[in-house]
Amino acid sequence: MSNCAVVGINWGDEGKGRMVDLLTEEYDIVVRYQGGGNAGHTVVNEYGTFALHLLPSGIFRKGVMNVLGNGVAVDPENLWTEIGDCAAKGVAVTPENLMISSRASLLMPWHRELDALEEQRLKDKKFGSTKQGIAPFYSDKFQKKTIMAGELFQPEKLRERLKDLMEWKNLTLTEVYNAKPTTMDDIDAWLKGCCEKIKPYIGDTMQYLRKAQAEGKRILFEAQLGALRDIDFGIWPYTTSSNTTAAYAPVGAGCPGVKVDEVIGIAKAYSTCVGEGPFVSEMFGTEAEKLREAGAEYGAKTGRPRRVGALDLVATRYGVQCQAATALALTKLDVLSGMDSIPVCTAYRVDGATTEDFPFPSDLDRAEPVLTTVPGWQCDISGIRKWEDLPEAARNYIDMIEQAVGCPVKYISVGPERDACIIKE
Numbered sequence: 001m002s003n004c005a006v007v008g009i010n011w012g013d014e015g016k017g018r019m020v021d022l023l024t025e026e027y028d029i030v031v032r033y034q035g036g037g038n039a040g041h042t043v044v045n046e047y048g049t050f051a052l053h054l055l056p057s058g059i060f061r062k063g064v065m066n067v068l069g070n071g072v073a074v075d076p077e078n079l080w081t082e083i084g085d086c087a088a089k090g091v092a093v094t095p096e097n098l099m100i101s102s103r104a105s106l107l108m109p110w111h112r113e114l115d116a117l118e119e120q121r122l123k124d125k126k127f128g129s130t131k132q133g134i135a136p137f138y139s140d141k142f143q144k145k146t147i148m149a150g151e152l153f154q155p156e157k158l159r160e161r162l163k164d165l166m167e168w169k170n171l172t173l174t175e176v177y178n179a180k181p182t183t184m185d186d187i188d189a190w191l192k193g194c195c196e197k198i199k200p201y202i203g204d205t206m207q208y209l210r211k212a213q214a215e216g217k218r219i220l221f222e223a224q225l226g227a228l229r230d231i232d233f234g235i236w237p238y239t240t241s242s243n244t245t246a247a248y249a250p251v252g253a254g255c256p257g258v259k260v261d262e263v264i265g266i267a268k269a270y271s272t273c274v275g276e277g278p279f280v281s282e283m284f285g286t287e288a289e290k291l292r293e294a295g296a297e298y299g300a301k302t303g304r305p306r307r308v309g310a311l312d313l314v315a316t317r318y319g320v321q322c323q324a325a326t327a328l329a330l331t332k333l334d335v336l337s338g339m340d341s342i343p344v345c346t347a348y349r350v351d352g353a354t355t356e357d358f359p360f361p362s363d364l365d366r367a368e369p370v371l372t373t374v375p376g377w378q379c380d381i382s383g384i385r386k387w388e389d390l391p392e393a394a395r396n397y398i399d400m401i402e403q404a405v406g407c408p409v410k411y412i413s414v415g416p417e418r419d420a421c422i423i424k425e
Helices: 016-026 078-087 109-125 134-142 149-153 155-176 184-201 206-212 246-253 285-294 313-323 361-366 391-407
Strands: 002-009 029-032 043-044 049-054 063-068 098-101 219-226 262-269 271-273 305-309 326-330 342-350 353-355 367-375 409-414 419-421
Touching: 002 246, 002 313, 016 043, 016 219, 016 262, 029 109, 029 305, 029 419, 043 184, 049 078, 063 206, 063 262, 078 184, 098 206, 109 134, 109 155, 149 155, 149 184, 155 184, 206 219, 219 246, 262 313, 271 353, 285 305, 313 342, 313 391, 326 391, 342 391, 361 367, 367 391, 391 409
Parallel strands: 002 219, 002 262, 029 063, 029 219, 063 098, 262 326, 326 409
Antiparallel strands: 043 049, 271 305, 342 353, 342 367, 409 419
């Protein structure tokens, strides 16, 4: 039986959550393998509307196990809040449907504070962080200055470890940022509060996933953000601090020997971007505002207005290559309904030369979009469920994307609801 990774093709916010929620009907396990609570996956289903930040988007499907792998920045405080929010809407999150890797490192109370302090220090050179502590967390993880979730079951040894970490981190807080130091009372409150509450969910996910694979169970790997935010292949330094690519999924999930058979890349029918950094096809003014309002383009975590732009075929082709996507899911096609013509970025112009290749990160600031327009469609497509029922202009738009990026479009989202999707055979 095949395993699948659902990944972002562009800058993130492509609609991965709604696609995972749809696809989990065919899978036994959903694994988040990287990132943390710094971005949201919006899901609309029979329980209501949810903006998930840490919980895998398979949490709404009965009989599906959801796993937070060792590559995830597990924030106990925000995770427990999210579990409570789901429960309030009738979605039970228990150790029967959620498992946290004992090897996952925990995001500490000081990580969010350090994130905010550094963005404040950078001022107009800031990276556009969501201030959820992700960059300080991953920096500390690679310095071996975090704790693993499994260490919560060794309280005496853990407290000594945390005391050493706190003393080290307070040097940065007080001497670099002139901020208030963390105390052991703060640490004890953190441990006794949210950390104690998540302990029943912690387990050996590596053993669990190996056994599941041997039993022929199907695994869906859920990524956060998109290829252009990958720490190695994205628009550095305006990236996240983890690997968002499908190739990292088995490692971050905790089962490095498991094979990813399919990679479904998620891309919007137009471009959006949250945060700082180069965004070549960006639109401005009234035209941008109309598109932003039509697509409700506001960050699921921060509420920040998303930057919007023309569909960027250069960036999308690059994202497909980075993810080794075997199929695409195109989201929010319905948002383009009613436009007389639709702008598309087909190439970049850098220092007077035209290119269809995605430039080196430091060259992106000099890149200008080469734009064309294609015919739009003047009808509501949100109720359509068959490929052949789409207006010809919409089908032509999708055909153009397939040819330009070299990857077939299999899923077409025409609304936020679970069933508002066309499967193109």
